[in-house]
Amino acid sequence: MMQTIAGQYYYPKSSKSECAQLVISEDSVSLLLEEQSGVVTSGADIQWRATIPGVALEADFIDGGKFIATDRHERLHQRRSRLETFEKNMPLIVASVFLVPFLMWFILAVAMPKLAEESVAFIPQSVPNQMGEQSFKIIEELFLSPSELDVEKQEAVKAQWKSALTQLSLPTEHFKLHVYDSEYFGPNAFALPNGTVVITDDLINKLDGNPDAILAVLLHEIGHVELKHSLRIVAQSISNTLAIAVVFGDVEGMGEAILGTGSSLILNAFSRDMESEADDYALAKLVMLGKSPTAFSDAMKVFLALKSEHEQGDLLKYLSSHPEIKERIKKAEEFGL
Amino acid sequence: MDITDTQEQTQNIEPTPPMTREASVNFSGDAQEFFGIWIVNLLLTIVTFGIYSAWAKVRTQQYFYGNTSIEGHAFSYLAQPLQILKGRILAVILFAVYSLTLQFAPLVGIGIFIVMLFLIPWILNQSLRFNLRMSSYRNVRFSFKGNYGDAFVYWILLPIASIFTMYLMMPWAMKKGDEYVYNNISYGDKALETKIDTGQYYETILWIFLVCIGLMFGVVAIAFILGGMGSLMDFQNTDSSGMGVGIIVSIVTGVFYVFSISILSAIYRARIRNHILNNSEFDGLATFKSKVEVTPFAILMFTNIVALIFTAGLAYPWMKVRTARFLAQATTVVINNDSDDVLDAMSESQSAFGEEAAEVFDIDIALT
Numbered sequence A: 001m002m003q004t005i006a007g008q009y010y011y012p013k014s015s016k017s018e019c020a021q022l023v024i025s026e027d028s029v030s031l032l033l034e035e036q037s038g039v040v041t042s043g044a045d046i047q048w049r050a051t052i053p054g055v056a057l058e059a060d061f062i063d064g065g066k067f068i069a070t071d072r073h074e075r076l077h078q079r080r081s082r083l084e085t086f087e088k089n090m091p092l093i094v095a096s097v098f099l100v101p102f103l104m105w106f107i108l109a110v111a112m113p114k115l116a117e118e119s120v121a122f123i124p125q126s127v128p129n130q131m132g133e134q135s136f137k138i139i140e141e142l143f144l145s146p147s148e149l150d151v152e153k154q155e156a157v158k159a160q161w162k163s164a165l166t167q168l169s170l171p172t173e174h175f176k177l178h179v180y181d182s183e184y185f186g187p188n189a190f191a192l193p194n195g196t197v198v199i200t201d202d203l204i205n206k207l208d209g210n211p212d213a214i215l216a217v218l219l220h221e222i223g224h225v226e227l228k229h230s231l232r233i234v235a236q237s238i239s240n241t242l243a244i245a246v247v248f249g250d251v252e253g254m255g256e257a258i259l260g261t262g263s264s265l266i267l268n269a270f271s272r273d274m275e276s277e278a279d280d281y282a283l284a285k286l287v288m289l290g291k292s293p294t295a296f297s298d299a300m301k302v303f304l305a306l307k308s309e310h311e312q313g314d315l316l317k318y319l320s321s322h323p324e325i326k327e328r329i330k331k332a333e334e335f336g337l
Numbered sequence B: 001m002d003i004t005d006t007q008e009q010t011q012n013i014e015p016t017p018p019m020t021r022e023a024s025v026n027f028s029g030d031a032q033e034f035f036g037i038w039i040v041n042l043l044l045t046i047v048t049f050g051i052y053s054a055w056a057k058v059r060t061q062q063y064f065y066g067n068t069s070i071e072g073h074a075f076s077y078l079a080q081p082l083q084i085l086k087g088r089i090l091a092v093i094l095f096a097v098y099s100l101t102l103q104f105a106p107l108v109g110i111g112i113f114i115v116m117l118f119l120i121p122w123i124l125n126q127s128l129r130f131n132l133r134m135s136s137y138r139n140v141r142f143s144f145k146g147n148y149g150d151a152f153v154y155w156i157l158l159p160i161a162s163i164f165t166m167y168l169m170m171p172w173a174m175k176k177g178d179e180y181v182y183n184n185i186s187y188g189d190k191a192l193e194t195k196i197d198t199g200q201y202y203e204t205i206l207w208i209f210l211v212c213i214g215l216m217f218g219v220v221a222i223a224f225i226l227g228g229m230g231s232l233m234d235f236q237n238t239d240s241s242g243m244g245v246g247i248i249v250s251i252v253t254g255v256f257y258v259f260s261i262s263i264l265s266a267i268y269r270a271r272i273r274n275h276i277l278n279n280s281e282f283d284g285l286a287t288f289k290s291k292v293e294v295t296p297f298a299i300l301m302f303t304n305i306v307a308l309i310f311t312a313g314l315a316y317p318w319m320k321v322r323t324a325r326f327l328a329q330a331t332t333v334v335i336n337n338d339s340d341d342v343l344d345a346m347s348e349s350q351s352a353f354g355e356e357a358a359e360v361f362d363i364d365i366a367l368t
Helices: A082-088 A090-122 A126-143 A151-167 A201-206 A211-226 A229-248 A253-288 A294-310 A315-319 A325-334 B002-012 B031-047 B053-066 B081-104 B106-133 B148-163 B170-182 B198-236 B241-278 B294-310 B316-329 B353-360
Strands: A003-010 A017-024 A028-033 A039-042 A046-048 A058-061 A066-069 A176-181 A189-191 A196-200 B020-027 B068-070 B073-077 B135-137 B140-144 B185-187 B190-194 B280-282 B286-290 B331-336
Touching: A017 A066, A066 B073, A082 A090, A082 B031, A082 B053, A090 A229, A090 A253, A090 B031, A126 A196, A126 A229, A126 B081, A126 B106, A151 A176, A151 A201, A151 A211, A176 A201, A189 A211, A196 A201, A196 A211, A201 A211, A211 A229, A211 A253, A211 A294, A229 A253, A229 B031, A229 B081, A253 A294, A253 A325, A294 A325, B020 B316, B031 B053, B031 B316, B053 B068, B053 B073, B053 B081, B081 B106, B106 B135, B106 B140, B106 B148, B148 B170, B170 B190, B170 B198, B170 B241, B198 B241, B241 B280, B241 B286, B241 B294, B294 B316, B316 B331
Parallel strands: A176 A196
Antiparallel strands: A003 A017, A003 A066, A017 A028, A028 A039, A046 A058, A058 A066, A189 A196, B020 B068, B020 B331, B068 B073, B073 B135, B135 B140, B140 B185, B185 B190, B190 B280, B280 B286, B286 B331
16 A cells, blocks of 8 residues: 655755655655655654644654655554544543543542541651741741730640640640740641640630630640641642642643642642541540530630621632631530530 | 946846745644643543653644644654653652752751752753754754853842842843843754843833733722622622622622733733844844734733633633734744755754753743
8 A cells, every 4th residue: 555645855954845755655665856756765764753633744764854744634544643543532532521620639639638648657756846846946936926925824824735735645745835926827826747836815815714715726736736737738738739730731821820729729628627627636635624615616706706807608618728617616516415 | 347347237237036035923723623632631641640741741742833834834843752751750859859848847948949049040941952952943953052150140140139129120130031041042053143122121011010000090990889889789688798799899809800910911921022023033044023912912811811710721722722823923934035054053862851840840931
């Protein structure tokens, strides 16, 4: 079976070109030029480029010459590219439209969190310790100032913290509580992976007269440390970023923003799950300490009052890194019923 | 004798044939065709745990190069998938090391950040070198000969220095950066010479600044209208309206944001692209005419983003194809009829590392 393809021949290492024909037979390829017709090469001296739908056939000769076909849909009869048939296969294209989003969701929202959860068990304790110490230095420098509360008040919170740790047989040398004033964080508390927990003056003031509520917040933070949440979120955000970069490659401009949004929605969902886990931890420990789980809902009500100015709707809940406060209150109130 | 000779000559001169010819840049890609390539390649990439991404990248590049032609000659993308794969693996390792240290040891991470500052010019140079060497037209390859020292000055030192001048130096720094890139490009043995003007950069930034002020007035007007609507609805029904207005506000804000981004980036990209191409010449071979108009370009970008959002990203191939067509249509090449054949100047191969590292770190420089 002979096949003749019309196109342009480009001379080696030069922009010089002329119209030419390639005649392909079983075991040889002849290049027919207008001036010097019939340059015959064996099949081994010619390299065909992988074909892509809508891109003209292209062949490189061993001496550096090049042939590009004129008709961009013409293909060799002898060899069909499987990849190209895939890319033109309607059923496969339609299936991909559904499979790609589904698989990406599965990887980012199911497989990666699972992997992150499993893999943090293998990380030596020195890593979160380092991570916590160094972050604490930076946070302290940038956002925290010495507490302005009475020493007695601070000591009361710390004493309650110590006795709770002992009762729950948690290592007191591992968990350290600090009280700081912070304009940046406002009424808040946070934990670092090395067991450092910080509570702000504003929050202690808001929960003044309800030590159990303060304890509930601190237990929630201990939950984050015990369940290794920071390590999990780091592992997941890095692996998600990598997965997206590898799969989608150099997505331009706004496409990137859309991918980023999708990925942060998934990370937010992951973060909401971890907040719920820490809530469950706090509620369980409150009960173990013989306190009422409603201490937790008391603390949440303070946050609710703070947030009520910009109320969240159902749609906006996917944009949040924390579960809706009302749900958290409800959960605390129904806990153990 | 001499005098009559020259007189004869001048009389005999025929109307001279034009020295140059104009050729349009033609893009023949098709959104539907590219959609199939794109989505099937995404699927193959996922099921091969990312390994196929190197093949996907090469095929996508070949699609766009092969469908771009001048005077009937198409461009070719020459990179081999394995080169890209090697670069990708190295880039992934580099990225993982960088982000892990930044997260697990933030203080060490700051040190790594400084190391990155010194690494970036090298990565970007590698990327440009690789991408240009892998681009050919009429069997002649492009090349880039920028060096590390210049790259460090133009991409790191000048931008950092301009922060200390309250960004007043920034347009000049951007111009120097562009000048560095374009003046180091060659097509075969023909070097590109780009003579650009700092004034154009300042003028462009001034336009962007003025349009920004205009847009701010727009924000105030919209806020006023929405505020009025909100109070009207509050009056009608007290409870459920809060949500409705909230959603309207976020939609209007989103549309306005996309609209602003489109206009501002269209102003910059159109004006700077026109200015650079209109003042570039491949030594004795060709000059360019670029006529990208701001309004159609802004409309193109705005509709691109809207389409992407409403199709959850599936419009991406359509967006890429129509943008390539739009830019091709705005470009003309003026070719010198007297120029000799261009000779390919190089043959050696180099690692694909730089080019891929640039992508994962999202600092690839687009040449369009």
